[in-house]
Amino acid sequence: MSVHKKDIKKITTHQLQEMKNRGEKISMLTAYDFSMARILDQAGIDILLVGDSASNVMAGHETTLPITLDQMIYHAASVVRGVDRAFVVVDLPFGSYQGDSSEALRSAIRIMKESGAHAVKIEGGKEIEDSVKRILSAGIPIMGHLGLTPQSIYKFGTYSVRAKEEEEANKLVSDAKLLEELGCFSIVLEKIPAALAQKVAEKVSIPIIGIGAGGGVDGQVLVVQDMLGMNKEFKPKFLRRYADLDQVITDAVVGFVNDVKASDFPNESESY
Incomplete structure (x- = not known):
């Protein structure tokens, strides 16, 4: 059943926080174009992520690294034009924030001004603290991303489950608390043990969205092409195909x- 225009109430960071507070799960899918965004929005999705996964599913690259800031803005603007209700988050792509907090701020401002999106998403914890501070100081909402961070795939060397060892798990919890303290409105946890993800969701007050992180978090996200069965080669344990x-x-x-x-x-x- 789709959401009728007269019933539309735009999703905001405040509403997402209220959803966590009352125990209502948050739904999130990726979108990269106007037509798909319009369908997902009308179906009642809460958050649309314009993910750097566009590098894989739209452009055919092996990793998320090649996609540029200009390309992310193009996809984001297309998605925003298809949305009446959903909250639109855009990934800051690889190379647009890691080395220089001033560049991170410029990148985030370009996304917000040129696409009309509602927030940005950024991978990492303590190591990107300065960039998070600078972006938040400009009034731009940030969704964090911890666990398996695809932009660091060559460092990891594998897409296997992260934070299984105590040291990495402790750092993940510490990074999640830091992102909350800095002012991020939400965090994505990707491909980590379910018990650890639930622990994070209980220890921080902001919404925790999982992908391959079990059911003890505040919401779930999938890549829309994977969820719709358009990508038959990709068969991770966490994926449920709905079509x-x-x-x-x-x-x-x-x-x-x-x-x-x-x-x-x-x-x-x-x-x-």
Whole structure:
């Protein structure tokens, strides 16, 4: 059932916090274009993430690293134009914030001004503290991201579960508390043990969104192409497929090709 325009109440950081406070789970999916964003928004999604995963699913790159700030702004502006209700968060791409807090602020300001998005997402904890402070000082909301941080994939060397060892788990909890203290409105936890994710959600007051982090957090996020079954090669344990669009689209295209070849499309009723 879709959300009717007259019932629309825009999602804000305040509402997301209230959702955590009353125990209502938060739904979040990625979006990279106007058409998909409009469908997801009308279906009632709470948060749309314009993820740097566009580098993988839209551009075909092996990692999230190649996507540029200009490309992220293009995708974000397209998504914002399709949204009436959902809260739109945009990833700061690799290289736009890590080394210099002034550059991080400039990048975040460009995203907000040029796309019309509502917040940015940034990977890391203590090591990006200065960048987080500078962005927040400009009044720009930040969603943190801890655990498996795909922009650091070459450092990790694997997409396997993070923070299984005590030292890394303790750092993750410490980083989550730091991000909360600095003023982030929410944190994504990616591919970490469920018990650790639940511990973080209980120890901090801001909403914790999980992906491969179990059910003890405040909300869940998936890449929309994965959730819709458009990416059959990707089969992580945490993914639940809600459709098989790969097959649906394939069948539709095969039908179109066959009808064109057989001179069955267009027919008389489809002609002027």
